[in-house]
Structures are given as structure tokens and as C-alpha cells.
Amino acid sequence: MxxxxxxxxxxxxxxxxxxxxxxxxxxxxxxxxxxxxxxxxxxxxxxxxxxxxxxxxxxxxxxxxxxxxxxxxxxxxxxxxxxxxxxxxxxxxxxxxxxxxxxxxxxxxxxxxxxxxxxxxxxxxxxxxxxxxxxxxxxPLPVQEAILEAFGQLGFGFRSADLELGHIGGTGQRLPFYQEIELAPAPAYAGRVEEIEVTFLAGPDGMEVVLEADKRGGFLSEGHDELSRQVVGHHGVGQVDWNAEVGSWVRELVERRAAYGSHSSYDSHSSYGHADGHGYGHGHGAGHGSGHGSGGPGMGTAIAAGAAGLAVGVVGGMVAAEVVDEVGDFFEGDEEAEDED
Structure with missing residues (x-):
């Protein structure tokens, strides 16, 4: 240049x-x-x-x-x-x-x-x-890769990923935006939730995993959003049964969402919300460290199995090339807007 x-x-x-x-x-x-x-x-x-x-x-x-x-x-x-x-x-x-x-x-x-x-x-x-x-x-970090692979092994499919401006309340988020990875529900949850959104908030000592279950309401009912938070470590990733771990997170989230829809009130402790003030359900603050669970598949096994998991359904092979081309065009246009101001 x-x-x-x-x-x-x-x-x-x-x-x-x-x-x-x-x-x-x-x-x-x-x-x-x-x-x-x-x-x-x-x-x-x-x-x-x-x-x-x-x-x-x-x-x-x-x-x-x-x-x-x-x-x-x-x-x-x-x-x-x-x-x-x-x-x-x-x-x-x-x-x-x-x-x-x-x-x-x-x-x-x-x-x-x-x-x-x-x-x-x-x-x-x-x-x-x-x-x-x-x-x-x-x-991704090894623990991020393991969690996403577990979603794929459990039958969830990739839909999209984007970056949202704002802050997820009740978390240690530091950047002014957060990433949402949107997953289509596994067959076991079809009809109960429309999608699961995953957000990783990593730090040097570990990572918060924020899960959101979202089902938009139909003509006669309103949609509900549920948000939960888990804490994992960076070490011992290969010693965790991530399929079991992630499966328990999703079951808890979906069951609590169902309970929310059938009861007028329940525990409001450890709630999480976005910076715009709109509440997103009730979080679960209990941390699941990297040493929780054992006897699961090692990272080598999980990566080898990735061909049949979430990775295959991520996006078409052309997306990576398109993004590379798009970077210059997008930020160049943004720069021109700044010059006009």
C-alpha cells in the first residue's frame, strides 16, 4: 500500500x-x-x-x-x-x-x-x-475445539457465526462485542428449541461457555430465550468426556426452559442479561472444570471423528476464500466512510 x-x-x-x-x-x-x-x-x-x-x-x-x-x-x-x-x-x-x-x-x-x-x-x-x-x-483453543466437536457428535449442526456488539451481563467479558456460534438442534431436541447459541469468553486461567436456547414463538405464543454459563479449564482437555459434559449442559438448559414456560416464577439468582437490559433467562453458575468427568475420548479420537461431526457441516468450502476477499472490501468501505465524516 x-x-x-x-x-x-x-x-x-x-x-x-x-x-x-x-x-x-x-x-x-x-x-x-x-x-x-x-x-x-x-x-x-x-x-x-x-x-x-x-x-x-x-x-x-x-x-x-x-x-x-x-x-x-x-x-x-x-x-x-x-x-x-x-x-x-x-x-x-x-x-x-x-x-x-x-x-x-x-x-x-x-x-x-x-x-x-x-x-x-x-x-x-x-x-x-x-x-x-x-x-x-x-x-479455536483445544477446549473450544473439543466442545464444538462434542456438539457435532451429539447431532447438532452448524448454522452461522457472527459478532454482536454489546456485553453479556454476569460474565467477565472484556471485549466490546461477543461471538455467537449458532447451532441447529440435534434430533433429540427438535421441536423443543429452534437453535442453541454458543459463546466462548476465554481468559488465561480458563473459559466461560455461555449457552443460549432460543425458540421463537408461534402465532399464539411468545418465544423465550434461556441463557446459562459454564466454566471450564484449559488443562486436561483430553481427559474429559465432552460428549457427556456438553450433553448435560444442553439437557439442563432445555429442561429449565421448559420449566420456565410452564411456571409463572422460579429462582432468579445468577441471572444473566445483555447490555441492552433485556433479560435472557437464568444462568447456572456452577463451574464444570476441566477435570470434571473422565474416561472420555482423547483429543486425537475426537479430532479424527471430526469428519463425521460438526466440522463437516460448518460451511461450504468457498466461504474461507470469500471471507478473505471480503475483508479488504468491507474495511475499505468503512475507511471511506470515516474519511467522509
Missing amino acids: VFKRLLGSLGVGGPSVDTVLDPGAVAPGGALTGRVHLKGGEADFTVEHLTLELVARVEAEHEDGESEGSVAFGRYEVASGFRLVAGEERSVPFSFPLPWETPITELYGQGLGVVLGVRTELGVAGARDRGDVDALAVR
């Missing part, structure tokens, strides 16, 4: 910048590495800062419906205070950790339709210029 908007006003050719991420997807909490290649323009410049910004395409609900926009969820200065002379070529390596709550964009190499990117920002002459956005691929 050539930073023409900023440096063109100075009457000189600007430097070109090319950010290259190291190959492969990165897990939440893992190090994002790569290099920023710079080539000097027609004059010498002092680069005040070279910054990489993590951005996400996020949906927001409001009275008029839904809208989409970009949200920055991390800024990292990778270099500052150096002279870039005319025509000079320089390569700046970088390495920084992704936030633990970074959404996952793929499962077993198949894209989920979530759009994340890394945007390069160059600060020169007291101004800043934002360049192109490079697509960011994020793979």
Missing part, C-alpha cells in the same frame, strides 16, 4: 508499506507474528509510529433493525521514532498476543464467515494514515 492521502498533501511520493502475517491461523491468546515491509518514497521521513490494529466486522441491534460496522479491539505499536530515507527498504518484525476473547474464524480449516483483520497505521509528520487490512485467521 502507498500512503497517498497523508503524504500526497506534502507534495512528494509516499512510502509503500506491506504487512505480511506469518502463515497459519493463530489461537486466542497466542502470538500473532509477521513483518511490515517498508520502502521509502521520494523524500526522507521520520516515522513517528508504526501501529497494527485488530479490527472486526460486528453487528449491532437497534430500534431500526440491524447494522454492521468495524470495531477495533487491539492496538499494538511495533516501531517508532526512526528515519526512513528516500528509497530505503526496511523490514520490521512484530509479535504480540491476541486477546483471549478474540473470535475464532475457522474450525478444522473451514471458515465460519467471521471477518477479522489487521490494519496498518503509519504516523508521519504529526498525522496518521491507515492502509489496507490483512485478513486474520483464528483457530
Whole structure:
């Protein structure tokens, strides 16, 4: 990319910048590495800062419906205070950790339709210029992968994944948005719930798993949403029977939803809600640690079985390529909107 908007006003050719991420997807909490290649323009410049910004395409609900926009969820200065002379070529390596709550964009190499990117920002002459956005691929943590695989083994199917602006009350959520992975119900729950939504809120010491059961009401009844929360650890993933664990979560959630529909009141402790103030049922705060349960299939078995599980039904093979193409177009349009403002 050539930073023409900023440096063109100075009457000189600007430097070109090319950010290259190291190959492969990165897990939440893992190090994002790569290099920023710079080539000097027609004059010498002092680069005040070279910054990489993590951005996400996020949906927001409001009275008029839904809208989409970009949200920055991390800024990292990778270099500052150096002279870039005319025509000079320089390569700046970088390495920084992704936030633990970074959404996952793929499962077993198949894209989920979530759009994340890394945007390069160059600060020169007291101004800043934002360049192109490079697509960011994020793979699940082992415990996330195990839980999603268990859903697949239990008969749930992937529908979609998106990022929602807002905060889930009663959780330790840190980012200004959260990811929802929407699953079609397994045959055993058909007719009882329309879908199960899964949200992962990971941290260095463990992860909250928020499950939401949603069945939209028909002509004569209102729909109800139920939300529950489980806590799991990062260690001992291969020693947990995740099919049994996840199955118990879903049964409890669906049964409590049924109880909610047939009784006028019940325990309101440990409730969870979204930032918009609309309640989403009653959460279950009892943590299920990574050591809960034993004798289940190891991770190798689960991954091998993934071909018959959730991974196959994630999305069509074209989605990953489409998302890569979409990243630049989406954030470029967003950047143009900012310029007009």
C-alpha cells in the first residue's frame, strides 16, 4: 500500500508499506507474528509510529433493525521514532498476543464467515494514515475445539457465526462485542428449541461457555430465550468426556426452559442479561472444570471423528476464500466512510 492521502498533501511520493502475517491461523491468546515491509518514497521521513490494529466486522441491534460496522479491539505499536530515507527498504518484525476473547474464524480449516483483520497505521509528520487490512485467521483453543466437536457428535449442526456488539451481563467479558456460534438442534431436541447459541469468553486461567436456547414463538405464543454459563479449564482437555459434559449442559438448559414456560416464577439468582437490559433467562453458575468427568475420548479420537461431526457441516468450502476477499472490501468501505465524516 502507498500512503497517498497523508503524504500526497506534502507534495512528494509516499512510502509503500506491506504487512505480511506469518502463515497459519493463530489461537486466542497466542502470538500473532509477521513483518511490515517498508520502502521509502521520494523524500526522507521520520516515522513517528508504526501501529497494527485488530479490527472486526460486528453487528449491532437497534430500534431500526440491524447494522454492521468495524470495531477495533487491539492496538499494538511495533516501531517508532526512526528515519526512513528516500528509497530505503526496511523490514520490521512484530509479535504480540491476541486477546483471549478474540473470535475464532475457522474450525478444522473451514471458515465460519467471521471477518477479522489487521490494519496498518503509519504516523508521519504529526498525522496518521491507515492502509489496507490483512485478513486474520483464528483457530479455536483445544477446549473450544473439543466442545464444538462434542456438539457435532451429539447431532447438532452448524448454522452461522457472527459478532454482536454489546456485553453479556454476569460474565467477565472484556471485549466490546461477543461471538455467537449458532447451532441447529440435534434430533433429540427438535421441536423443543429452534437453535442453541454458543459463546466462548476465554481468559488465561480458563473459559466461560455461555449457552443460549432460543425458540421463537408461534402465532399464539411468545418465544423465550434461556441463557446459562459454564466454566471450564484449559488443562486436561483430553481427559474429559465432552460428549457427556456438553450433553448435560444442553439437557439442563432445555429442561429449565421448559420449566420456565410452564411456571409463572422460579429462582432468579445468577441471572444473566445483555447490555441492552433485556433479560435472557437464568444462568447456572456452577463451574464444570476441566477435570470434571473422565474416561472420555482423547483429543486425537475426537479430532479424527471430526469428519463425521460438526466440522463437516460448518460451511461450504468457498466461504474461507470469500471471507478473505471480503475483508479488504468491507474495511475499505468503512475507511471511506470515516474519511467522509
